[in-house]
Amino acid sequence: MANPQYTEITRNGFWSNNVALVQILGLCPLLAVTNTTVNGLGLGLATTLVLVASNLIVSLIRNIVRPEIRLPAFVMIIASLVTAIELAMNAWFHDLYNILGIFIPLIVTNCAILGRAESFAVKNTPLPAVVDGLAMGLGFCSVLVVLGGLREAIGSGTLFANASLMFGEWANVLTVTLVEDYRGFLLAILPPGAFIGLGVLIAIKNVLDSRSAQRRERATGSGTAPAPTTAQ
Amino acid sequence: MKFRKAISSPYIHHPPYSTAGMMFSVILALLPALAIYALLFGWGVVVNAALAVGVALVCEAGMLAVRRRPLFPTLGDGSAILTALLLVFALPPLAPWWLTTVGVAFAIIVAKQLYGGLGFNPFNPAMVGYVVLLVSFPKELTLWSMPLSLAGSSLDFSTTLSYIFSGSLPDGITIDALTAATPLDTMKTQLGLGRTPGAIAASEPVFGFLGGKGWIWVNLTLLAGGLWLIRRRVISWHIPVALLGSLAAISSIFYLLDSAHNASPLFHLFSGAAILGAFFIATDPVTAATSNPGRLWYGAGIGVLIYVIRSWGGFPDGVAFAVLLMNMAAPTIDHYTKPRVFGHGDRDA
Numbered sequence: 001m002a003n004p005q006y007t008e009i010t011r012n013g014f015w016s017n018n019v020a021l022v023q024i025l026g027l028c029p030l031l032a033v034t035n036t037t038v039n040g041l042g043l044g045l046a047t048t049l050v051l052v053a054s055n056l057i058v059s060l061i062r063n064i065v066r067p068e069i070r071l072p073a074f075v076m077i078i079a080s081l082v083t084a085i086e087l088a089m090n091a092w093f094h095d096l097y098n099i100l101g102i103f104i105p106l107i108v109t110n111c112a113i114l115g116r117a118e119s120f121a122v123k124n125t126p127l128p129a130v131v132d133g134l135a136m137g138l139g140f141c142s143v144l145v146v147l148g149g150l151r152e153a154i155g156s157g158t159l160f161a162n163a164s165l166m167f168g169e170w171a172n173v174l175t176v177t178l179v180e181d182y183r184g185f186l187l188a189i190l191p192p193g194a195f196i197g198l199g200v201l202i203a204i205k206n207v208l209d210s211r212s213a214q215r216r217e218r219a220t221g222s223g224t225a226p227a228p229t230t231a232q
Numbered sequence: 233m234k235f236r237k238a239i240s241s242p243y244i245h246h247p248p249y250s251t252a253g254m255m256f257s258v259i260l261a262l263l264p265a266l267a268i269y270a271l272l273f274g275w276g277v278v279v280n281a282a283l284a285v286g287v288a289l290v291c292e293a294g295m296l297a298v299r300r301r302p303l304f305p306t307l308g309d310g311s312a313i314l315t316a317l318l319l320v321f322a323l324p325p326l327a328p329w330w331l332t333t334v335g336v337a338f339a340i341i342v343a344k345q346l347y348g349g350l351g352f353n354p355f356n357p358a359m360v361g362y363v364v365l366l367v368s369f370p371k372e373l374t375l376w377s378m379p380l381s382l383a384g385s386s387l388d389f390s391t392t393l394s395y396i397f398s399g400s401l402p403d404g405i406t407i408d409a410l411t412a413a414t415p416l417d418t419m420k421t422q423l424g425l426g427r428t429p430g431a432i433a434a435s436e437p438v439f440g441f442l443g444g445k446g447w448i449w450v451n452l453t454l455l456a457g458g459l460w461l462i463r464r465r466v467i468s469w470h471i472p473v474a475l476l477g478s479l480a481a482i483s484s485i486f487y488l489l490d491s492a493h494n495a496s497p498l499f500h501l502f503s504g505a506a507i508l509g510a511f512f513i514a515t516d517p518v519t520a521a522t523s524n525p526g527r528l529w530y531g532a533g534i535g536v537l538i539y540v541i542r543s544w545g546g547f548p549d550g551v552a553f554a555v556l557l558m559n560m561a562a563p564t565i566d567h568y569t570k571p572r573v574f575g576h577g578d579r580d581a
Contacts, residue, residue, distance in 0.1 A: 183369070184368075185334075185368050186367060186368040186369070186370075187364050187367055187368040190367060192367075196342070
C-alpha cells in the first residue's frame with residue numbers, strides 16, 4: 001500500500017511538481033550560483049540536506065506545535081539547520097563555502113523549504129515527509145546541476161571545473177574540457193544567462209509534458225483533456 | 233500583416249504602409265550610409281553586411297520551419313534583413329565572422345522568434361544582439377577600424393575576407409595599424425585624464441569638424457536618410473526630434489555649466505550612434521511607444537539615458553542600452569499616454 005504513495009511523491013519531486021521548473025521557487029540561489037556545475041551541485045546538496053532534515057523534524061513535532069505559532073517554529077527549525085550546514089561547509093568545504101558565500105545562509109529564505117514543511121511535512125508521518133524532502137531536494141538539485149552544466153559548457157567550454165572543491169584533489173580528473181581554446185561566452189556566465197537558461201529548461205519540460213500527454217491520449221483513444229501540470 | 237495603431241479614431245489618414253513596404257523603405261534609407269561607411273572604412277563593411285543578411289535569413293527560415301509558420305510572408309517582409317543591417321552599423325567593420333554570426337543569430341532566434349516573431353518582440357532585436365556581443369566579447373568589440381584616411385595601411389577585398397574568416401593578416405600589417413579608439417572612446421579616456429574637450433579635439437587625429445573623421449560622413453548620410461523617411465511618413469517625427477532634442481538639451485546644460493569637462497552638444501549629436509538610434513533604431517514600431525505624446529516621452533527618455541551612460545557609465549556609447557531600457561518602459565508609457573477616446577471621458581480627468 002505504501003509503494004504507490006512513495007512513487008507518487010518521488011515523481012512529484014523530480015518532475016511533475018519540481019521546485020524549480022514547476023513551482024518556480026528558490027529562484028534567487030538557483031539563478032545566482034549556477035554558473036558552474038560544481039557550484040550548482042554544492043548548493044543543491046546543501047538545500048537537499050536542509051529540506052530532508054526540516055521535513056523530518058516538522059513532521060515529528062507536528063502534533064505538539066500549536067497551529068497559531070507553527071510558522072515561527074518552522075522558521076526557527078530551518079534557520080538552525082541552515083546554520084549547522086553553513087558551519088559544516090565552512091569546516092569541511094571551505095573553498096566551496098567561499099564561492100557560494102551568502103547563498104548558503106540564504107537557504108533559509110528558500111520558499112521551497114518552508115513550503116514543503118507547510119504543505120506536506122506538517123500533514124504526514126515522518127517517513128513520507130523524509131521521502132518528500134529527498135525527492136523535492138534532489139529534483140531542485142538536479143535542475144541546479146543541469147543549469148550549471150549548461151551555463152558552464154556555453155560560458156567557458158568546460159564541465160565539472162573545480163570539482164576538487166567538493167570531492168578533494170582526485171576529482172580534478174573529472175573536469176571535461178569541451179572545446180580547446182574556447183573564447184568564453186560571457187553572457188551565459190552573467191545573470192542574463194541564468195534567466196535565459198532557466199527559461200529554456202522550463203520550455204523543454206513543457207514540450208516533453210505536452211508530447212507525452214498527446215501520446216497518452218492517442219494510446220487510450222479517449223478524448224479527455226490531460227490535466228494541466230500546475231503547482232498544487 | 234499591417235501595423236495597427238493603438239490609437240482610437242479619427243485614424244491617421246496617410247496611406248498605410250504594409251510591413252514589407254515600411255521595412256524596405258527603411259533599408260533603402262540605410263543603403264547610402266552603408267555605401268559611405270564601406271567607402272570610408274573598407275571592404276569589411278561589405279563582407280559583414282553580406283554575412284549578416286545571410287545569417288539572418290537562414291536563422292529566420294530555420295525558426296519559422298521549427299515553429300511551422302509559412303516561410304515567405306515573413307522572409308519577404310525585410311525585417312530580418314533590416315535587423316542584420318542595423319547590427320552591421322553597430323559592429324566594428326573588421327569583426328570576425330563568428331562575432332557577426334552569434335550576434336545576428338541571437339537577435340533573430342532569441343530576441344525575435346522566441347518571443348513570437350515580428351510584432352511580439354518587446355526588445356529591439358538588433359540592439360539585443362549587439363548588447364549580447366558587447367557584454368560577452370568586450371575585447372573584440374573594442375577593435376574598431378580607423379577611417380581609411382587615417383590608417384597606416386589598408387586591406388583589399390581578399391585580405392579582408394581572409395582576416396574576417398580566418399583571423400590572419402598579410403605580412404607586415406598588424407591589427408594595431410588598422411584599428412584605433414573611436415571618437416567617443418577617445419573623448420571619454422582623455423576627459424578622464426583631465427584634458428578639456430577643445431584640447432582633445434585639436435590634438436587627437438581622430439577628430440574632424442563636428443565629430444570624428446569619417447564617422448561624421450556616415451552620420452550625415454544617416455541623417456539625410458532619416459529625414460527622407462520622415463518626409464515619406466514611414467516614421468513620425470516625434471521620436472527622433474524628442475531623442476535628439478533631449479540629448480542636445482542635457483548636453484548643452486552640462487556644457488554651459490562646465491565646458492572644460494563636458495563635450496559639446498554638437499559632439500554628442502554627431503558622434504557614436506545618436507543619429508542612427510534616433511531615426512532607425514528607436515523608431516522601430518514594434519518596440520517603441522505608440523501614441524504621439526508617448527513617443528515624445530519615449531524619445532526624450534532615450535536621449536537623456538544616452539547622455540547619462542556616455543558621461544557616467546562604463547561604456548563609451550549608450551544608445552543600445554538606452555533603447556533597451558526605454559523598450560522596457562514603453563508599455564508603461566503607453567498606459568499613461570493613452571489618448572482620450574473622442575466623446576468619452578473628461579478633458580481634465
